[in-house]
Amino acid sequence: MPLVVVGSVALDSVETPTETRENLLGGSAVFFSYAASYFTPTWLVSVVGDDWPPEHTELLDARGIDTSGLKKVPGKTFSWRGRYYDDMNHRETLEVNLNVFEDFDPTLAEAHCRCKYLFLANGPPAVQLRVLDQCPGAQLAVADTMDLWIKSSRDEMTELLRRIDGLVLNDSEAKLLTGEENLVRAGHATCALGPRFVVIKKGEHGAMFFSRHETYVLPAYPTPNVLDPTGAGDSFGGGMMGYLAEQGNFEPKTLKKALAYGMLTASFTVEGFSLDGLKKVRREDIEQRMDEYRKMLAF
Amino acid sequence: MPLVVVGSVALDSVETPTETRENLLGGSAVFFSYAASYFTPTWLVSVVGDDWPPEHTELLDARGIDTSGLKKVPGKTFSWRGRYYDDMNHRETLEVNLNVFEDFDPTLAEAHCRCKYLFLANGPPAVQLRVLDQCPGAQLAVADTMDLWIKSSRDEMTELLRRIDGLVLNDSEAKLLTGEENLVRAGHATCALGPRFVVIKKGEHGAMFFSRHETYVLPAYPTPNVLDPTGAGDSFGGGMMGYLAEQGNFEPKTLKKALAYGMLTASFTVEGFSLDGLKKVRREDIEQRMDEYRKMLAF
Numbered sequence: 001m002p003l004v005v006v007g008s009v010a011l012d013s014v015e016t017p018t019e020t021r022e023n024l025l026g027g028s029a030v031f032f033s034y035a036a037s038y039f040t041p042t043w044l045v046s047v048v049g050d051d052w053p054p055e056h057t058e059l060l061d062a063r064g065i066d067t068s069g070l071k072k073v074p075g076k077t078f079s080w081r082g083r084y085y086d087d088m089n090h091r092e093t094l095e096v097n098l099n100v101f102e103d104f105d106p107t108l109a110e111a112h113c114r115c116k117y118l119f120l121a122n123g124p125p126a127v128q129l130r131v132l133d134q135c136p137g138a139q140l141a142v143a144d145t146m147d148l149w150i151k152s153s154r155d156e157m158t159e160l161l162r163r164i165d166g167l168v169l170n171d172s173e174a175k176l177l178t179g180e181e182n183l184v185r186a187g188h189a190t191c192a193l194g195p196r197f198v199v200i201k202k203g204e205h206g207a208m209f210f211s212r213h214e215t216y217v218l219p220a221y222p223t224p225n226v227l228d229p230t231g232a233g234d235s236f237g238g239g240m241m242g243y244l245a246e247q248g249n250f251e252p253k254t255l256k257k258a259l260a261y262g263m264l265t266a267s268f269t270v271e272g273f274s275l276d277g278l279k280k281v282r283r284e285d286i287e288q289r290m291d292e293y294r295k296m297l298a299f
Numbered sequence: 300m301p302l303v304v305v306g307s308v309a310l311d312s313v314e315t316p317t318e319t320r321e322n323l324l325g326g327s328a329v330f331f332s333y334a335a336s337y338f339t340p341t342w343l344v345s346v347v348g349d350d351w352p353p354e355h356t357e358l359l360d361a362r363g364i365d366t367s368g369l370k371k372v373p374g375k376t377f378s379w380r381g382r383y384y385d386d387m388n389h390r391e392t393l394e395v396n397l398n399v400f401e402d403f404d405p406t407l408a409e410a411h412c413r414c415k416y417l418f419l420a421n422g423p424p425a426v427q428l429r430v431l432d433q434c435p436g437a438q439l440a441v442a443d444t445m446d447l448w449i450k451s452s453r454d455e456m457t458e459l460l461r462r463i464d465g466l467v468l469n470d471s472e473a474k475l476l477t478g479e480e481n482l483v484r485a486g487h488a489t490c491a492l493g494p495r496f497v498v499i500k501k502g503e504h505g506a507m508f509f510s511r512h513e514t515y516v517l518p519a520y521p522t523p524n525v526l527d528p529t530g531a532g533d534s535f536g537g538g539m540m541g542y543l544a545e546q547g548n549f550e551p552k553t554l555k556k557a558l559a560y561g562m563l564t565a566s567f568t569v570e571g572f573s574l575d576g577l578k579k580v581r582r583e584d585i586e587q588r589m590d591e592y593r594k595m596l597a598f
Contacts, residue, residue: 181385182386183503216596299559
């Protein structure tokens with residue numbers, strides 16, 4: 001089943017302890033759609049400026065991602081610069097230029113509006129709500145968010161939480177949103193705000209799932225080759241939603257497998273800069289890692 | 300099969316964001332032996348001062364722990380004071396008084412020397428080595444350690460690592476020991492220093508296992524009720540070694556189950572101050588949590 005993602009497309013500059021790379025293909029919708037494309041037809045909705053290198057779009061097209069919703073407007077593309085410290089778990093944002101993304105208020109094409117699976121990547125909740133309004137037939141609408149919106153847009157955030165089916169956010173954001181320091185409590189408290197399920201991402205430590213009837217945690221796949229964690233969270237979302245859309249259901253059993261697929265897809269992303277880690281991957285590689293992951297958790 | 304643990308017995312004062320408790324029963328050998336006692340006969344070897352409350356020993360005796368190796372000497376018992384911050388994952392040691400533990404250099408009873416399963420809880424590697432010398436028949440000797448010894452006693456540490464079968468340490472200690480920031484690399488690098496297996500404890504995020512042929516990570520059991528994390532790592536060790544000694548083997552399959560039992564035993568410890576969380580538990584409660592844990596990891 002096709003999956004629509006609305007989010008950012010960016011040019012990233014990344015500094016790690018060993019290497020600096022400039023103007024890489026990045027953005028939440030890029031990592032998400034590339035990861036999701038291993039599982040299901042994926043439609044990307046975003047905006048870029050007139051400085052956008054066409055080869056980036058070609059790379060997405062080559063994976064079969066529908067980029068007809070990627071609008072080019074006058075101005076510069078959203079850019080981000082970040083630095084990772086020794087253990088790769090702590091990052092500092094050095095520079096953010098929203099540029100054309102600042103006025104991004106998408107009007108979805110008719111085909112996109114009819115989607116059943118919708119992912120609202122990190123963005124202002126007001127924009128996420130307006131996208132949601134355009135997709136009244138969405139059976140599964142899941143959103144990502146970040147600390148900025150939790151702090152600055154409480155009212156829209158509250159409305160969004162009442163209207164979406166699932167929320168994906170990281171551990172510090174869950175604590176900020178709920179005021180609970182214990183992640184199990186934070187997860188349940190987030191569920192109580194509306195979504196049917198909540199996924200708390202813990203980076204290299206895996207992810208936790210919460211619904212009214214279920215709580216579980218799955219570890220991340222342990223990779224020794226972490227080159228650049230940028231986009232891991234978005235790739236997680238893409239792998240998870242991609243698998244759900246592929247299966248065409250979001251039963252508890254499917255959701256749990258989707259969480260695992262999200263984690264495994266993300267484990268490839270961190271093994272290279274930008275999409276380098278994911279680009280080398282075929283679906284068989286994900287399945288092979290899934291076999292290893294299942295063995296790892298069996299005892 | 301009986302299990303010998305050599306380590307500290309202490310009086311702990313613990314400050315959490317909501318509560319402060321003074322002079323609690325604590326110490327690595329106490330948490331370890333109490334946790335292990337659910338699985339196998341456990342012999343504790345340690346030292347206390349003449350201020351030691353006899354009811355603490357009675358509590359250990361009541362669980363069937365052999366305390367004949369708990370020596371009482373003139374002076375004050377080892378005491379520790381620590382503070383936990385909001386998320387309970389960060390703690391600060393406010394005060395340490397080694398007292399009688401400073402000169403602790405145990406001479407094991409003959410029966411203890413014949414043990415097949417031996418745990419060297421955190422202590423100076425020189426002392427751990429002298430205990431090891433006294434137990435030439437140990438089939439499985441596992442040690443814990445801490446940053447202090449890694450920094451101050453490199454030579455003895457190097458010798459210890461060559462002689463033990465397994466090492467249990469936490470994530471920051473593994474990074475310090477090996478200079479590797481990635482935990483998968485740090486685990487393998489630790490193995491390369493000698494032990495047949497290495498377990499890296501990640502607190503609320505679970506534990507990683509490394510041997511020449513296997514790498515895996517298991518998540519911690521997600522509990523919403525973290526009152527006091529003191530002793531969780533030692534309880535983990537106790538549950539793990541207790542299960543191995545109970546089974547009487549340390550095959551890869553048994554080791555993996557042992558890791559899970561260690562994690563589950565520790566999940567009870569954090570639900571109360573001192574031994575309060577663990578004290579309420581029967582073996583059936585651990586088995587019930589094991590059932591939930593297995594379901595959690597199955598998909």
